[in-house]
Amino acid sequence: xxxxxxxxxxxxxxxxxxxxxxxxxxxxxxxxxxxxxxxxxxxxxxxxxxxxxxxxxxxxxxxxxxxxxxxxxxxxxxxxxxxxxxxxxxxxxx
Amino acid sequence: xxxxxxxxxxxxxxxxxxxxxxxxxxxxxxxxxxxxxxxxxxxxxxxxxxxxxxxxxxxxxxxxxxxxxxxxxxxxxxxxxxxxxxxxxxxxxxxxxxxxxxxxxxxxxxxxxxxxxxxxxxxxxxxxxxxxxxxxxxxx
Numbered sequence: 411x412x413x414x415x416x417x418x419x420x421x422x423x424x425x426x427x428x429x430x431x432x433x434x435x436x437x438x439x440x441x442x443x444x445x446x447x448x449x450x451x452x453x454x455x456x457x458x459x460x461x462x463x464x465x466x467x468x469x470x471x472x473x474x475x476x477x478x479x480x481x482x483x484x485x486x487x488x489x490x491x492x493x494x495x496x497x498x499x500x501x502x503x504x
Numbered sequence: 505x506x507x508x509x510x511x512x513x514x515x516x517x518x519x520x521x522x523x524x525x526x527x528x529x530x531x532x533x534x535x536x537x538x539x540x541x542x543x544x545x546x547x548x549x550x551x552x553x554x555x556x557x558x559x560x561x562x563x564x565x566x567x568x569x570x571x572x573x574x575x576x577x578x579x580x581x582x583x584x585x586x587x588x589x590x591x592x593x594x595x596x597x598x599x600x601x602x603x604x605x606x607x608x609x610x611x612x613x614x615x616x617x618x619x620x621x622x623x624x625x626x627x628x629x630x631x632x633x634x635x636x637x638x639x640x641x642x643x644x
Contacts, residue, residue, distance in 0.1 A: 468538050485557050497641035498560035
């Protein structure tokens, strides 16, 4: 049964290699941002599979942490791409 | 340019509360499981950063009208007072005490003074991180 999880680990690692290729090669900046977001999701699944393989529950909070950090990072990147600044000083639309 | 990001603002109103709750959970779980004051403080400041991303600095100052430098100072004072409280009981500096109490809803609970020290670390991390981010964000 444990070999299933090892196989899934190898599959997710291969997918991460593909994402890294897209980060390096990606013609435009949004390609790289989307690839980085997908890398975060793949990292989450790798941590989950690794905690199954190592028979420990101490990694489960890191999963939620990585989800939050990856979301905030992607939002910050996309706001920078859209408007050129991350934090607006004053509101002009409400 | 007039933009209207409804999805980001509505999502932030839900998700930031979840991040705050997770940060409090990680803060209190730090004694027996991974976590503690540092990670909890970073998570709380990341919730505030998400509010800053969705809204703007002026609105967030209206939501949380606190001076983060004061929060940093309060955290340092709490930590130093907790560490030096042991001196007044003829123990060495940084000795921590704990005992078992029967709380009404929680049952048998062990309360440590290390939690107070961790509370100071939490406040310092939140204050320092938000001071750095706000100072850079307000820069022109």
